[in-house]
Amino acid sequence: MAASEYRSSAYQALTDRERAERAARSGGEPILEFGDSLTPFVSYVRSDVLLSLQNFRTKSPSEPAFLIATQVMELMFKLGHIEVLQVRDLLDADEIDAALWALRRVRSVQSLLTDVWELLSPLSPADYGEFRDQLGDGSGFQSFAYRQWEFALGNKNAAMARPHAGDRATHGELLRVLSEPSLYDAVIRLLGRNGLPIPADCADRDWAQPYRARPEVEQAWRQVYQERDRYQVLHRLAETLVDVAYEFGKWRATHLLVVERVLGSKPGTGGTSGVDWLRRAAEHRFFPELWSVRGVL
Structure with a gap:
């Protein structure tokens, strides 16, 4: 031809x-x-x-690994956000089997994200020191792609949109995601539609506000776990959500370990305390009642 x-x-x-x-x-x-x-x-x-977006600022042989690994994570954060929104919308449409299928892709994204840290774990303090100053006040917590994903999963914090106030389009997008129901909000509403006793102010609330764990929601999950034959699909959904939360916790824990290995007790970039700040962040768990219910089963 x-x-x-x-x-x-x-x-x-x-x-x-x-x-x-x-x-x-x-x-x-x-x-x-x-x-x-x-x-x-x-x-x-x-x-x-x-492939034109890798603008290295030093001649350090370790900087390409750091920058490219970080850019890969940004792409995976974007993909994770897209996939989580699809799952949320499927749950709102009561298409639970399709949502469970889509959650497989979310876990694949998370697994890859954790593996990306392996590119950075070999960095020695000396390696990192060759280009760290070039970051200035740049820090991973300023990633709007990560924040979109975290908001969509259910960890809402309006203050985390403030660093992007200087970029009207990005800031507006973050505020939009902040004000929409998260994946976990959709899950809780799904429980209510399946006859479980969910308080009205959990199913319809100000979505921009941080979610606070409720004993009534924990009791609903307890019923799902104790009556697995009756709530088979919801039980599968519960355990798949715990898988997602587990993988997110593993990514944060790996992040903490890599930073501790490379940076030690030095202050972090962007004004954070470094390892201490990451350690506190690593304690967070998505879908809190799915964790607390384990103590009462």
């Missing part, structure tokens, strides 16, 4: 039948000519843009 044909069709959607026909005409050989256009892969993935 002529290169000119690919210039006109490279970015069009193709069916399996069309792909099979093209493979038959080329004898199964890959297409190597795309004229003066970007390849369809580069055009779709935009790897030309993505």
